[in-house]
Amino acid sequence: MIDEPILSAGHPGPYGFTIRGTDTDLEDRLHLFALLSYMQEAAFFNAEAGGLGTTFLDGQGLCWILIRIAVRLDWLPHWGDRVIVNTWNRGCRRLTWIRDFTFSDRQGNGFGVASSEWIIADKSNHRPQKPDILPAGFSIAQFDERAIPEEIRRLPRLEIRPGDKPVLTQFADFSDIDRNGHVNNTRYAAWCMNALHAFAGGRVAGCRVSELDIHFVSEVRQGDKLVFYCQQIEDQIPGGLYRVESRRESTEDQVVFRADVRLIPARGDLNFEQL
Numbered sequence: 236m237i238d239e240p241i242l243s244a245g246h247p248g249p250y251g252f253t254i255r256g257t258d259t260d261l262e263d264r265l266h267l268f269a270l271l272s273y274m275q276e277a278a279f280f281n282a283e284a285g286g287l288g289t290t291f292l293d294g295q296g297l298c299w300i301l302i303r304i305a306v307r308l309d310w311l312p313h314w315g316d317r318v319i320v321n322t323w324n325r326g327c328r329r330l331t332w333i334r335d336f337t338f339s340d341r342q343g344n345g346f347g348v349a350s351s352e353w354i355i356a357d358k359s360n361h362r363p364q365k366p367d368i369l370p371a372g373f374s375i376a377q378f379d380e381r382a383i384p385e386e387i388r389r390l391p392r393l394e395i396r397p398g399d400k401p402v403l404t405q406f407a408d409f410s411d412i413d414r415n416g417h418v419n420n421t422r423y424a425a426w427c428m429n430a431l432h433a434f435a436g437g438r439v440a441g442c443r444v445s446e447l448d449i450h451f452v453s454e455v456r457q458g459d460k461l462v463f464y465c466q467q468i469e470d471q472i473p474g475g476l477y478r479v480e481s482r483r484e485s486t487e488d489q490v491v492f493r494a495d496v497r498l499i500p501a502r503g504d505l506n507f508e509q510l
Contacts, residue, residue: 236453236472240390243270245452246279246281246284246324247281247320247321247323247378248281248319248320248321248322249320249321249476250277250280250281250319250320250321250322251274251317251319251320251321251341252273252276252317252318252320253315253317253318254265254269254312254313254314254316254317254318254352256314257298258272258314259301259313259314262461262500262501263313263314263463264311264312264443265311265312265316266425266428266446267306267314267319267424267425267428267444268346268421268422268424268425269421270306270318270338271304271306271381271420271421272421273318273320273422274320274349274351275419275421276335277321277322277336278299278322278336278351279405280301281322281323281324281334281390282299282324284342284369285311285344285376286373286375287322287324287373287375288381289331292355292358295368295369295428296357296358296359297355297356297357297358297368298334298355298356298358298361298415299353299354299355299356300329300353300354300355300356300361300415301351301352301353301420301451302331302352302353302388302450302451303351303449303450303451304349304350304351304352304387304446304447305349305350305383305387305388305446305447305448305449306347306348306444306446307347307348307349307383307445307446308338308346308347308443308444308445308446309345309346309348309465309497310346310510311346311368311501312340312346312452314343314480315339316338317399317443318339319339319341319343319417319445320336320337320338320339320341321336321337322334322335322336322337322379323335323337323377323380323393324375324376324377324378325350325377325379325380325381326377326379327366327379328368330354330363330364330365331352331353331354332352332353332354332355333350333351333353333475334350334351334352334353335348335349335350335381335382335383336348336349336350336351337349337352337379337382337467344494347476347492348383349382349383349441350381350382350383350387351387352387352415353475355368355369355439358415361415361454365369370405374483384437387448387452388448388479390448390478390493390494392480392490392491393464393466393478393480394463399464399466401462401463401464402433402463402464402465403426403429403430403433403463404432404460404461404462404463404479404484405426405460405461405462405463406458406459406460406461407455407457407458407459407460407461408457409423409437409455409457411455411457412456413440413448414443416456417454417455417456418455418456420449422443422449423449423451423481423492423494424447426461426463426481427447427479427492427494428444428448428482428496429463429468429495430463430464430465430479430481431465431479432479433463434465434477435464435466435467436463437478439473439474439498441500441501442473442474442500442501443499443500443501444496444497444498445451445497446476446496446497447494447495447496448494448495449492449493449494450492450493450494451492452482452490452491452492452493453489453490453491453492455491458507459483460483460484460485461481461482461483461484461491462481462482462483462484463479463481463488464479464480464481464482464500465477465480465481466478466485468495469497471498471499474497474499474500475496475497476497476498476499477496477497477498478493478494478495478496479493479494479495479496479501480493480494481493481494487510
Protein backbone atom coordinates (compact mmCIF):
# COMPACT_ATOMS: atom_id res chain seq x y z
CA MET A 236 0.00 0.00 0.00
CA ILE A 237 1.24 3.47 -0.84
CA ASP A 238 1.76 6.19 1.72
CA GLU A 239 0.13 9.21 0.06
CA PRO A 240 2.28 12.22 0.96
CA ILE A 241 1.15 15.83 1.04
CA LEU A 242 3.51 17.47 -1.44
CA SER A 243 4.08 20.79 -3.08
CA ALA A 244 3.52 21.01 -6.83
CA GLY A 245 5.96 18.89 -8.80
CA HIS A 246 7.90 17.62 -5.76
CA PRO A 247 9.45 14.24 -6.73
CA GLY A 248 8.30 12.34 -3.66
CA PRO A 249 8.99 10.18 -1.78
CA TYR A 250 6.23 7.63 -2.36
CA GLY A 251 6.49 4.55 -0.15
CA PHE A 252 5.25 1.00 -0.77
CA THR A 253 5.43 -2.17 1.31
CA ILE A 254 6.10 -5.28 -0.80
CA ARG A 255 3.28 -7.80 -0.39
CA GLY A 256 3.64 -11.53 -0.91
CA THR A 257 1.56 -11.28 -4.09
CA ASP A 258 4.15 -8.82 -5.46
CA THR A 259 6.97 -11.39 -5.33
CA ASP A 260 8.32 -14.42 -7.22
CA LEU A 261 9.23 -17.89 -5.98
CA GLU A 262 12.45 -16.45 -4.49
CA ASP A 263 10.48 -13.72 -2.63
CA ARG A 264 11.99 -11.08 -4.96
CA LEU A 265 9.93 -8.15 -6.21
CA HIS A 266 8.20 -8.94 -9.51
CA LEU A 267 8.78 -6.48 -12.34
CA PHE A 268 5.06 -6.05 -12.89
CA ALA A 269 4.72 -5.00 -9.24
CA LEU A 270 7.53 -2.47 -9.59
CA LEU A 271 5.78 -1.02 -12.65
CA SER A 272 2.60 -0.82 -10.59
CA TYR A 273 4.43 1.21 -7.93
CA MET A 274 5.78 3.46 -10.67
CA GLN A 275 2.30 4.01 -12.07
CA GLU A 276 0.90 4.95 -8.65
CA ALA A 277 3.80 7.28 -7.88
CA ALA A 278 3.41 8.92 -11.31
CA PHE A 279 -0.30 9.43 -10.63
CA PHE A 280 0.25 11.21 -7.32
CA ASN A 281 3.15 13.26 -8.68
CA ALA A 282 1.19 14.39 -11.73
CA GLU A 283 -1.78 15.24 -9.51
CA ALA A 284 0.45 17.38 -7.28
CA GLY A 285 1.87 19.08 -10.37
CA GLY A 286 -1.55 19.95 -11.77
CA LEU A 287 -1.46 17.66 -14.81
CA GLY A 288 -2.90 14.51 -13.26
CA THR A 289 -5.86 12.31 -14.03
CA THR A 290 -8.33 14.59 -12.24
CA PHE A 291 -7.45 17.53 -14.48
CA LEU A 292 -7.15 15.50 -17.70
CA ASP A 293 -10.50 13.74 -17.14
CA GLY A 294 -12.15 17.14 -17.15
CA GLN A 295 -10.49 17.96 -20.48
CA GLY A 296 -11.45 14.66 -22.13
CA LEU A 297 -7.79 13.60 -22.13
CA CYS A 298 -5.66 10.82 -20.66
CA TRP A 299 -2.05 9.78 -20.15
CA ILE A 300 -0.79 6.81 -22.22
CA LEU A 301 2.59 5.18 -21.62
CA ILE A 302 4.54 4.39 -24.81
CA ARG A 303 8.08 3.44 -23.70
CA ILE A 304 9.86 2.52 -20.52
CA ALA A 305 13.43 1.67 -19.50
CA VAL A 306 14.30 0.18 -16.10
CA ARG A 307 17.81 -0.44 -14.71
CA LEU A 308 18.19 -2.52 -11.53
CA ASP A 309 21.27 -3.10 -9.33
CA TRP A 310 19.45 -5.51 -7.02
CA LEU A 311 15.90 -6.43 -6.07
CA PRO A 312 14.16 -6.04 -2.70
CA HIS A 313 12.12 -8.83 -1.13
CA TRP A 314 8.76 -9.60 0.45
CA GLY A 315 8.10 -7.28 3.39
CA ASP A 316 10.72 -4.69 2.38
CA ARG A 317 9.84 -1.05 1.79
CA VAL A 318 10.28 0.49 -1.65
CA ILE A 319 10.69 4.25 -1.90
CA VAL A 320 9.92 5.74 -5.32
CA ASN A 321 10.83 9.26 -6.39
CA THR A 322 9.55 10.52 -9.73
CA TRP A 323 9.54 13.78 -11.64
CA ASN A 324 8.46 15.30 -14.94
CA ARG A 325 11.47 16.02 -17.18
CA GLY A 326 9.58 18.06 -19.74
CA CYS A 327 8.05 17.59 -23.16
CA ARG A 328 9.70 16.74 -26.49
CA ARG A 329 7.31 17.22 -29.41
CA LEU A 330 4.37 14.97 -28.45
CA THR A 331 6.24 13.01 -25.80
CA TRP A 332 6.44 13.75 -22.08
CA ILE A 333 9.43 12.35 -20.18
CA ARG A 334 9.11 11.04 -16.61
CA ASP A 335 12.01 9.61 -14.60
CA PHE A 336 12.16 7.50 -11.43
CA THR A 337 14.55 6.35 -8.72
CA PHE A 338 14.06 3.38 -6.38
CA SER A 339 15.53 2.82 -2.92
CA ASP A 340 14.88 0.93 0.31
CA ARG A 341 13.82 2.51 3.59
CA GLN A 342 17.46 3.20 4.52
CA GLY A 343 17.99 5.15 1.31
CA ASN A 344 20.04 2.46 -0.46
CA GLY A 345 19.27 2.88 -4.16
CA PHE A 346 18.49 -0.27 -6.13
CA GLY A 347 17.42 1.09 -9.49
CA VAL A 348 16.31 3.86 -11.83
CA ALA A 349 13.89 4.22 -14.72
CA SER A 350 12.84 6.56 -17.49
CA SER A 351 9.53 6.62 -19.34
CA GLU A 352 7.83 8.35 -22.26
CA TRP A 353 4.15 9.26 -22.28
CA ILE A 354 1.67 11.00 -24.54
CA ILE A 355 -1.42 13.00 -23.68
CA ALA A 356 -4.22 11.50 -25.78
CA ASP A 357 -7.85 12.15 -26.59
CA LYS A 358 -9.76 9.95 -24.15
CA SER A 359 -12.32 8.85 -26.77
CA ASN A 360 -9.94 7.61 -29.48
CA HIS A 361 -6.45 7.74 -27.90
CA ARG A 362 -5.04 9.94 -30.64
CA PRO A 363 -1.92 11.82 -29.47
CA GLN A 364 -2.41 15.50 -28.67
CA LYS A 365 0.08 18.35 -28.95
CA PRO A 366 1.04 20.17 -25.74
CA ASP A 367 -0.92 23.21 -26.94
CA ILE A 368 -4.12 21.24 -26.24
CA LEU A 369 -3.65 22.42 -22.64
CA PRO A 370 -5.29 25.69 -21.56
CA ALA A 371 -3.42 28.91 -22.34
CA GLY A 372 -1.00 29.85 -19.60
CA PHE A 373 -0.93 26.33 -18.15
CA SER A 374 2.44 25.42 -16.65
CA ILE A 375 3.79 22.32 -14.92
CA ALA A 376 6.85 21.94 -12.73
CA GLN A 377 9.73 20.03 -14.27
CA PHE A 378 13.23 18.96 -13.28
CA ASP A 379 16.16 18.45 -15.66
CA GLU A 380 17.91 15.69 -13.69
CA ARG A 381 18.19 12.41 -15.63
CA ALA A 382 17.74 9.09 -13.87
CA ILE A 383 19.33 7.30 -16.86
CA PRO A 384 22.08 9.17 -18.77
CA GLU A 385 21.02 8.01 -22.23
CA GLU A 386 17.68 8.39 -24.01
CA ILE A 387 15.33 5.42 -24.07
CA ARG A 388 16.54 3.27 -26.94
CA ARG A 389 14.32 2.27 -29.85
CA LEU A 390 14.06 -1.50 -30.11
CA PRO A 391 14.40 -3.09 -33.56
CA ARG A 392 11.75 -5.45 -34.89
CA LEU A 393 12.41 -9.08 -34.09
CA GLU A 394 13.34 -11.03 -37.21
CA ILE A 395 11.20 -14.16 -37.18
CA ARG A 396 13.24 -16.96 -38.74
CA PRO A 397 11.89 -19.93 -40.71
CA GLY A 398 10.75 -22.55 -38.24
CA ASP A 399 10.35 -20.10 -35.34
CA LYS A 400 7.19 -20.81 -33.39
CA PRO A 401 5.48 -18.76 -30.69
CA VAL A 402 6.67 -19.59 -27.19
CA LEU A 403 3.45 -18.36 -25.58
CA THR A 404 -0.16 -17.61 -26.48
CA GLN A 405 -2.14 -15.18 -24.36
CA PHE A 406 -5.65 -13.75 -24.34
CA ALA A 407 -6.32 -10.25 -23.05
CA ASP A 408 -8.95 -10.90 -20.40
CA PHE A 409 -11.27 -8.66 -18.40
CA SER A 410 -8.89 -8.34 -15.43
CA ASP A 411 -6.07 -7.11 -17.71
CA ILE A 412 -7.97 -3.99 -18.81
CA ASP A 413 -7.49 -0.61 -17.12
CA ARG A 414 -9.47 2.66 -17.02
CA ASN A 415 -8.24 3.56 -20.52
CA GLY A 416 -9.97 0.49 -21.95
CA HIS A 417 -6.77 -1.34 -22.91
CA VAL A 418 -4.31 -3.76 -21.33
CA ASN A 419 -2.39 -2.08 -18.51
CA ASN A 420 1.39 -1.74 -18.84
CA THR A 421 1.98 -3.96 -15.80
CA ARG A 422 0.46 -6.94 -17.63
CA TYR A 423 2.90 -6.55 -20.53
CA ALA A 424 5.78 -6.86 -18.06
CA ALA A 425 4.28 -10.04 -16.60
CA TRP A 426 3.61 -11.53 -20.06
CA CYS A 427 7.13 -10.61 -21.16
CA MET A 428 8.68 -12.55 -18.29
CA ASN A 429 6.34 -15.49 -18.88
CA ALA A 430 7.42 -15.65 -22.53
CA LEU A 431 11.10 -15.37 -21.64
CA HIS A 432 10.91 -18.24 -19.15
CA ALA A 433 8.86 -20.34 -21.59
CA PHE A 434 11.65 -19.84 -24.13
CA ALA A 435 14.75 -20.11 -21.94
CA GLY A 436 13.60 -22.44 -19.15
CA GLY A 437 16.45 -23.74 -17.02
CA ARG A 438 19.02 -21.62 -18.87
CA VAL A 439 17.97 -18.62 -16.78
CA ALA A 440 17.59 -20.40 -13.45
CA GLY A 441 19.30 -18.39 -10.73
CA CYS A 442 19.15 -15.16 -12.75
CA ARG A 443 17.42 -11.85 -12.18
CA VAL A 444 16.57 -8.89 -14.40
CA SER A 445 19.11 -6.06 -14.52
CA GLU A 446 17.61 -4.19 -17.51
CA LEU A 447 14.12 -4.00 -18.99
CA ASP A 448 13.13 -1.92 -22.02
CA ILE A 449 9.55 -2.05 -23.32
CA HIS A 450 8.12 -0.31 -26.39
CA PHE A 451 4.31 -0.34 -26.42
CA VAL A 452 3.48 -0.35 -30.13
CA SER A 453 -0.24 -1.09 -30.45
CA GLU A 454 -3.08 -1.11 -27.93
CA VAL A 455 -4.54 -4.44 -26.84
CA ARG A 456 -8.25 -4.71 -26.06
CA GLN A 457 -10.26 -7.29 -24.18
CA GLY A 458 -10.56 -10.53 -26.13
CA ASP A 459 -7.48 -9.99 -28.30
CA LYS A 460 -5.36 -13.11 -28.76
CA LEU A 461 -1.60 -12.60 -28.81
CA VAL A 462 1.38 -14.76 -29.73
CA PHE A 463 4.85 -14.21 -28.27
CA TYR A 464 8.26 -14.82 -29.83
CA CYS A 465 11.58 -14.74 -28.02
CA GLN A 466 15.23 -14.82 -29.13
CA GLN A 467 18.52 -14.59 -27.30
CA ILE A 468 20.39 -11.54 -28.62
CA GLU A 469 23.56 -11.75 -26.51
CA ASP A 470 25.05 -14.86 -24.94
CA GLN A 471 25.94 -15.04 -21.30
CA ILE A 472 25.92 -18.12 -19.10
CA PRO A 473 23.89 -17.81 -17.02
CA GLY A 474 21.78 -14.94 -18.25
CA GLY A 475 22.17 -12.82 -21.37
CA LEU A 476 20.08 -10.36 -23.37
CA TYR A 477 16.71 -11.58 -24.65
CA ARG A 478 14.23 -9.91 -27.00
CA VAL A 479 10.52 -10.61 -26.65
CA GLU A 480 7.96 -9.53 -29.22
CA SER A 481 4.19 -9.97 -29.16
CA ARG A 482 1.93 -9.93 -32.20
CA ARG A 483 -1.79 -10.34 -32.80
CA GLU A 484 -2.55 -13.91 -33.77
CA SER A 485 -5.04 -12.77 -36.43
CA THR A 486 -2.44 -10.58 -38.18
CA GLU A 487 1.00 -11.75 -37.10
CA ASP A 488 2.75 -8.90 -38.87
CA GLN A 489 1.12 -6.41 -36.46
CA VAL A 490 3.41 -5.95 -33.47
CA VAL A 491 1.78 -5.21 -30.12
CA PHE A 492 4.90 -4.65 -28.05
CA ARG A 493 8.57 -5.54 -27.98
CA ALA A 494 10.94 -5.75 -25.05
CA ASP A 495 14.61 -6.31 -24.28
CA VAL A 496 15.40 -8.09 -21.02
CA ARG A 497 18.92 -8.48 -19.66
CA LEU A 498 19.46 -11.21 -17.07
CA ILE A 499 22.44 -11.58 -14.75
CA PRO A 500 23.25 -14.06 -11.96
CA ALA A 501 21.17 -13.27 -8.87
CA ARG A 502 23.61 -14.66 -6.31
CA GLY A 503 25.32 -11.28 -5.90
CA ASP A 504 22.14 -9.50 -4.80
CA LEU A 505 22.25 -7.65 -1.52
CA ASN A 506 19.24 -7.02 0.65
CA PHE A 507 20.33 -4.06 2.77
CA GLU A 508 17.28 -4.29 5.02
CA GLN A 509 18.50 -7.66 6.31
CA LEU A 510 22.04 -6.47 7.15
